[in-house]
Amino acid sequence: MKKFGRICSNRVIDRVIVSMAILAALLTVFPQTVSAAERSGDPSAELRIGVQTLPDTLDANASVSNAGIQVYYNIYDTLITRDSSSKTLAFKPGLALEWKQTGEFTWEIKLRPNVKFHDGSTMTAEDVAYSLNRVIAEEDPAYVTAHSYLLANFREFEVVAPLTLAAHTFKNEPLFEHLLSDPNAGVTSKNYVKKVGIDKAALAPITTAPYKVAVFEPGQKVELERFDDYWGAPAPFAKVSFTLIPEIASRITAIMTGEMDMITNIPPDQDKVFEGNDKITLIGTVFPMYHIYCFVTSNPVTDNAKLRRALDLAIDRQAITDSLWEGKAEPAVAYQFKNYGDTLYFPDKEDIEYNLEEAKKLLAESDYNGESVQIYNVSNYYTYADLAAQAVIDMWKKIGVKGELVEVDSYTAIDRKKAGIRTWSNPLYYNDPMGVIERHWSPKGEAANQKEFLPTEEYVRQFEIARYSPNSQERVKALRWMLDYFRSETPFIYLYKPYESLAVRRGIDYQIPFNLRAHTLGLRSGEIKASGR
Template sequence: MTIKSLLTSILMAGAVFVAPAAAQELRVALPTFPSKFTPNFWGNDGAPMLYNVYETLITRDPFARPLSYKPGLAKEWKQIEPTIWELKLRENVKMHDGTIMDAEDVKYSLDPIFSGENPEYTSAWGTFHYNFDHVEIVDPLTVRIHTKREEPLFEALISLSTASITSKEHHEAIGYDQVLLKPVGTGPYKVTSLTAGERAIMERFDDYWDEKAPLEKVDFRLVPEVASRITGLANGEFDLIANIPPDQAPALQRDGIASKGVTWPMFHVWVLNQVTKPTQDLRVRQAMRLCTDNKALVDGLWGGLAHEPRAHQFEEYGEPYFMADIDYSGRDVEKAKQLLADAGYKGEPIVAQFTQNYYLYGNLAAQVIQQQWQECGLNLELQQVETIDYKNANVVPWSNPMYYPDPMGAMDVHWSSNGNYARRGTWAPSHPEWASTYETARFGTDVETRKNAYRKLLEIEQDEAGWILLYEPHEIYAMRDDISFEIPIAYRPYVLPLRAGQIRVGK
C-alpha cells in the first residue's frame, strides 16, 4: 500500500483529528534525531530543536532580507582592533539551571570551540570557527573576542548555533557526558526530558529574559518512516510533521490538515573521494558529473519542485554575490565516455555508501543515478551501511546547506582546508590557484574583490570535480490547520521557529 492510499484509507474510515490536551502544546514528529543534544553538534537533525533552546551573543532577524543582525545575549558590540571585537552582555539573563549568565559562561562556551583541540568540538571549529582565537574577560559583563586574523564574517559566524552560550556551572557540576542528557541554555524553552536519539520534551522557560515562548510544551519524537508520520498526524497522535515527500501534498491538504512546502537553500550532494581509486582520477570524477542527469532527478523524484543546480551558489545570497549568468549544468554522455576512455577506466566498482533514511529520496536518487551511469559505462555499487567508511568509499551522500547568506555560508562550511573532508584527507584540491583564490574569497574585505574571487573559485572547481550537486530539495511540513508559521530565511535549513511571534497555534 502506498503512503497516499494509506492516508486515504484512514480518512475514509472516519479518523478524527484530535487536538492536544492543552491548546498551547505541540507534538512534533521528525525523521531524524540528534544523538547528542549540544550546540557543537550542528547537523540537520538537531536544527529544529537547538534554535529554541540555545542562544548566541549576536542574532539575526529570522525573516529579514537583506540580512539584519540584532542584539542577542550581547546588547551591543564593536570592532576595537582589526582582530578584536568587544561585546557588552545583557544583565540578569537567567539560564535554565537558574544561574545568571556572565562573561565566565561566554568564555567557557566558546574557548573549547575556538581552540580546535578538543575532539568533541573539532567539527564546529573546522567548519566555522577556525579563525577565532580566544575570549578575553574584561569584566563580568564585557568580553573581547580575538581572531587570528581580521574576520570579515565575524557577525555571521558568532550568530551561528555552534557559538551558543551554555552554563559553566552546570557543565562543571555534572560533566560533559551528563550535559548531553541534561542540556542548559538561555532560550525560551528548556529541555525537561531527553532520550538521546529518540525524544525531547521542552517546556516554556518562565524566567526567559525576552518575550516568553508562545507554547507551554513541545514534544519532539523520532519517527523515521514517512507513512508513520502521516498516519500519526491523521489520527491525532502528532500536531506537526516534517520531511514529507512532495507527492503526498494532495492527500495532506484536506480534512483539517494544512501543509507548507519549502525548497531549501541546500544542496543534496555526493562527495567524491579524490584519493581512492578509481575516483582519484580527475577524468573519472568529471565523467561522473557529466553522466548525472539533474533535471531527470528533479522532475522524476521531486515533481519539478526541487531546484536544479547550475553552480555552487544560491539565489538567497542576493546582490552582489549571486551571479545568475553562471551555468555549469548539463549532461553530456559522449564527453563522459571519452573521459573514461582517456582515464583507462575498465568498469571498476565505484562504491557509494549510505545510511538509512537520513535524506529524503536519498536511496531512490542513488538507484536512479546508478541507472543513468550505466549508459556511460560507470559501474556504481550501492552499499547501505550503519557507519560510512569515509576513507575507502568513493561516494558519500551529504547535504551542503547555506548557514548564512554569503558565498562562504555554503562553501566554507564543507570545502575549506579545515573542513571535515579535508581533515579526513578525501577532499584534496590540487589546482595551483585553488588555495590563493579561496583565500581571497574567504578573507577579502572588499565586496567586489570577494565576488570576483568567488566566480573564479567556481570556475576552478569545475577542474577539481570534488562533488556532484544533485538538487536543492523541496520538502513539506504538514500540520493541523490551526497551526501556522513562516520559514526563517536568515537561518540554516530545518530551523523550526517556535519563539514568540513566530508560530500561531489555535484559531
C-alpha cells in the same frame, strides 16, 4: 455464560486475575489522555511535534546535526541573532547588545544586562566566554566539529568587564556575525556546567532561551516549557514536546489521529496522503542544501578531471527530480546558493548543464578505459540516493561509462581504494559562500583529509582570500576563481536541492523561517502561532 462463570470461579484463576489486576493497576499510572491544549481550551498551551530524528545530546556546542538544530534553536540564545522573518540576510542583537571591530584581530562585545538563566542566576561575560572557550579548547571530543566550522578562527573570548568581552581571532574575520549567530555557538551557564559536568549538563542544559528543558529522554522525547523570565518576547507555547517517531507511516498516523500537532520530514511521495484533508496543512520547502557526489580524486579511475567533467555533463538532473522527486526538488544549476544575496551570487556562473555531446568529447580525451565507476552510498541515509544513483548509472551508459552502485551501512565502510564516488550532502550553514565551502571544501576539511579532494596550492591561496579578506572586492574575485576551479576540476557533482514537507494541524500558523539552517524549527515569538483548533 453460566459455564464461563463456573470456570472463572476456580480459585486458581481467581487468584491469578486478582493479583495480576492489582499489580497492573499499581504499575500503570495512566497519564492524561488528552493534550494540555485540549484540556485547557487554550490552543497555545501545548505543541506536540513528531520528529524523524532526535539529538542524543542537548549541548548545542556538541552536535552539528539536522536532528539537533530542530531543538537547539529554541533552547539556546546566541550573541547575535538572524532575522528569521526577513527575506534578506539581517542580523539582530541577541545576548550581545553591540559588537564592533576594535583591532585587526579583536572585537569588542557588549552584553545585554539582566539576562536570566533558567535557574534564576544572571548571565555575565564569564558564562559567554566559558561557553565559547570550551569549544575552542575542545574540552570534549564532541566540540571538535563546532570548533572546526564555527570557531576555528577564534583564539579566545576574553572577559573584560562583567558585561564586556573581547573576541580575539587569528586572522581577520569578515563572517563574525554569521558565525556567532549559529545555535551551535549557543551560551550556557558556566556555574551549572562546572557543578554537574559537561555530560550531565548535556542532558538538562541551563540556558537563557525562551524555552527551558523540562524532560529529555534520549531516543524518545524532549519536553520544553516556556521560560517566564525570558529577556525577549515570551515563547508562543507553554509547553512543546518533540517525540521521536522514526517511521513516516507512524508519523503520518500520529498527526491524522490528532496525537501530534506537527510532524516533520515528509518525503514528496507521501504528500498525496494529505490531499483533500482540510484539517492538516502541508508546508513544503526546498532546503538550502545540495545532494552531491563527492569524487575520490585520488582513486586511479576518477583521478582524471576530464572524466569527472564528462560524468557531470551526462547527468540529466531535471529528469531525476521530475521522476523521483515529483518535480519538487530543485535541479542544481550552479555551485552556489541564491541565499548568499545579490553581491555574492553570480548568475553568470550558472554553468551546470546536461550536454551529452560535450560529455562524449571529454570522455574521449580522458584516460577512461571502461573501468567501473563505483558510487558508494550509505543505505537509507539520504532520501532517494540509491534510486538517483541507479538513474545516473543508466544515464552514464549513454556516453559509454560503466557505473556501479555499492550500498554500505556506514560512512566508515566506504573503501576509498575502490570508491570513485561517495554520496554526500552539502548544506549551507550560513548565508555566505563560505557557509558551504569552508565546511566541505576547506583545504583542511574532511574531504581533503580523506584524500578525496586534492586542492592545489593556488586553491589554498584563493581559499584564504575568499575566507578571510577584509576587502569585499578581493573576496568576490577569489570566490569567482574558486567557482571556475570547481567547474574545470569537478571534484564533486551537485545534483539537486532536496524537497521535504512538514505538516501542521489546522489552527497553527507556521512558515519555514528565513536565514536559518535547514531543518530548523522556529518556535520562538513571531515564528509560530496557535490561533485555534
